[in-house]
Amino acid sequence: xxxxxxxxxxxxxxxxxxxxxxxxxxxxxxxxxxxxxxILPFHELRPVHASAALFWIITGAACCVSYFSGRQxxxxxxxxxxxxxxxxxxxxxxxxxxxxxWEFPAYLNLPLLAAWLFFMxxxxxxxxxxxxxxxxxWTTGILxxxxxxxxxxxxxxxxxxxxxxxxxxxxWKANGSMVGAWNQMINGLSVYLxxxxxxxAGLARQKKPWFLFFLGLFNLMxxxxxxxxxxxxxxxxxxxxxxxxxxxxxxxxxIIRDFxxxxxxxxxxxxxxxxxxxxxxxxxxxxxxxxxxxxxxxxINRYTHGTHITVAHAMGTTIGINTMLLLAAFGYxxxxxxxxxxxxxxxxxSIRVNTLSLGIFWVSLIIAGLVKxxxxxxxxxxSFFEVMAAVRPYLEAFxxxxxxxxxxxxxxxxxxxKHSQRKQTV
Amino acid sequence: MKFKLWVTLTILFFIYSFxxxxxxxxxxxxxxxxxxxxxxxxxxxxxxxxxxxQLYGLGGYMGPDLTNIASDPTRGSDAYMKAFMKNxxxxxxxxxxxEEEMNSLVSFLRWVDKSGKSxxxxxxVHWTGTYIF
Numbered sequence: 001x002x003x004x005x006x007x008x009x010x011x012x013x014x015x016x017x018x019x020x021x022x023x024x025x026x027x028x029x030x031x032x033x034x035x036x037x038x039i040l041p042f043h044e045l046r047p048v049h050a051s052a053a054l055f056w057i058i059t060g061a062a063c064c065v066s067y068f069s070g071r072q073x074x075x076x077x078x079x080x081x082x083x084x085x086x087x088x089x090x091x092x093x094x095x096x097x098x099x100x101x102w103e104f105p106a107y108l109n110l111p112l113l114a115a116w117l118f119f120m121x122x123x124x125x126x127x128x129x130x131x132x133x134x135x136x137x138w139t140t141g142i143l144x145x146x147x148x149x150x151x152x153x154x155x156x157x158x159x160x161x162x163x164x165x166x167x168x169x170x171x172w173k174a175n176g177s178m179v180g181a182w183n184q185m186i187n188g189l190s191v192y193l194x195x196x197x198x199x200x201a202g203l204a205r206q207k208k209p210w211f212l213f214f215l216g217l218f219n220l221m222x223x224x225x226x227x228x229x230x231x232x233x234x235x236x237x238x239x240x241x242x243x244x245x246x247x248x249x250x251x252x253x254x255i256i257r258d259f260x261x262x263x264x265x266x267x268x269x270x271x272x273x274x275x276x277x278x279x280x281x282x283x284x285x286x287x288x289x290x291x292x293x294x295x296x297x298x299x300i301n302r303y304t305h306g307t308h309i310t311v312a313h314a315m316g317t318t319i320g321i322n323t324m325l326l327l328a329a330f331g332y333x334x335x336x337x338x339x340x341x342x343x344x345x346x347x348x349x350s351i352r353v354n355t356l357s358l359g360i361f362w363v364s365l366i367i368a369g370l371v372k373x374x375x376x377x378x379x380x381x382x383s384f385f386e387v388m389a390a391v392r393p394y395l396e397a398f399x400x401x402x403x404x405x406x407x408x409x410x411x412x413x414x415x416x417x418k419h420s421q422r423k424q425t426v
Numbered sequence: 427m428k429f430k431l432w433v434t435l436t437i438l439f440f441i442y443s444f445x446x447x448x449x450x451x452x453x454x455x456x457x458x459x460x461x462x463x464x465x466x467x468x469x470x471x472x473x474x475x476x477x478x479x480q481l482y483g484l485g486g487y488m489g490p491d492l493t494n495i496a497s498d499p500t501r502g503s504d505a506y507m508k509a510f511m512k513n514x515x516x517x518x519x520x521x522x523x524x525e526e527e528m529n530s531l532v533s534f535l536r537w538v539d540k541s542g543k544s545x546x547x548x549x550x551v552h553w554t555g556t557y558i559f
Binding site for chain 1: 474475
């Protein structure tokens with residue numbers, strides 16, 4: 001493994017560590033603002049957490065895709081890492097750009113864009129006939145990340161800011177589709193790993209992964225409208241988003257249909273730490289997909305929009321699905337299944353602690369969101385502060401569970417970082 | 427076949443995207459933002475207001491949704507809004523805004539308020555979708 005690739009892996013893992021530490025600190029700052037406002041207020045911690053999470057996922061996905069495809073760009077890795085470091089230095093000086101998830105000064109989008117173009121210059125090649133589905137997923141994810149990244153920056157053109165409704169619609173269109181883009185990259189990694197673990201190359205050529213690839217692509221393109229159901233923009237957009245999002249029920253049906261087969265595979269590969277991560281992700285795919293489908297139904301969205309249920313969905317997918325699959329991919333690269341039994345045991349325990357903590361974390365946020373939604377929508381006479389007081393016990397449970405997530409993911413990160421020094425190649 | 431399907435979807439995506447860019451705003455004649463509004467928008471971003479506050483339910487959870495604060499009969503006066511911005515609260519720190527920044531932030535919030543209502547009425551939601559007029 002080349003040293004720069006090894007550094008890139010460590011950099012991504014350091015971002016995950018920063019994400020969980022800043023996340024826990026931010027949740028304490030949310031609960032006890034008086035204690036934090038003079039040192040590290042919530043509005044300074046949240047950008048660190050959100051950006052670290054965003055860059056952990058994108059960096060992790062790009063890192064693994066580069067590694068498995070053998071298409072590595074040194075210019076991309078160096079420029080990407082340097083820009084992210086500069087972003088966090090800016091946060092240290094309270095220099096913000098104030099866009100959701102992209103909270104750094106806007107000019108820093110330029111080196112990020114240049115870095116991504118370097119990556120594309122190396123990665124983008126004509127797909128040969130019969131290429132496995134994961135190559136299609138990676139290519140699509142990388143291309144659509146670029147498109148949505150550019151779309152996210154359209155606000156610099158004055159015309160887009162002449163209407164607040166237009167600007168907010170496009171901002172969330174880009175955000176929604178970008179999640180679909182990195183999901184394509186990460187789902188491709190998941191298929192690649194299943195092929196590698198089982199030794200069955202045919203898995204990547206079956207009808208089901210192809211069907212799921214195109215269904216995912218269709219939803220990436222047109223299923224973003226639930227973010228802006230309550231923005232008074234044109235009605236036809238909500239209709240399209242509602243209709244398209246309902247196609248995801250097919251995935252739920254497939255999960256139920258294949259449940260027995262999934263269990264058999266889980267038993268067969270349970271000795272593999274890498275597979276344990278994939279199994280954990282499968283559980284969260286079902287749970288978060290069901291939640292997303294519920295949130296996409298307008299009558300339910302009216303209660304869930306702007307509540308902690310949105311956070312449950314965002315964190316459930318980023319921690320439960322994206323992070324689990326990325327840790328599986330990193331584990332495969334670092335060959336963690338050949339570590340000492342004691343270390344593997346620590347990894348397995350950490351996966352269990354993370355799943356359990358994330359379960360409490362997720363349910364607490366859903367209950368908090370339901371309480372907020374009902375009190376806000378059905379009882380508008382309540383003040384904001386009365387609503388937040390009613391929600392507080394569930395946020396305390398969420399924060400306590402967040403500590404469990406931080407410890408579990410922290411242990412995994414430290415083990416990975418420690419073993420990333422070994423001079424092995426996969 | 428797969429390539430053709432991929433290309434067709436991608437073309438449809440671009441057509442739909444441009445359609446959204448041009449026709450997404452339901453405002454027939456949107457109120458044009460003044461220089462003060464745009465300056466206030468910049469303050470909103472530079473001070474990271476969205477980490478704690480929402481506009482149309484999008485943003486943070488620490489403070490209230492501010493979409494229609496400017497038309498609130500009790501809290502919508504310039505003096506009331508600026509008092510919060512200037513002094514903060516037990517949850518909101520003092521962001522050390524200048525008088526000019528506070529004025530432009532008020533202009534921005536008044537402009538956002540004119541774009542529509544954040545609360546979605548029960549009558550707007552039907553099993554076939556949400557219809558906000």
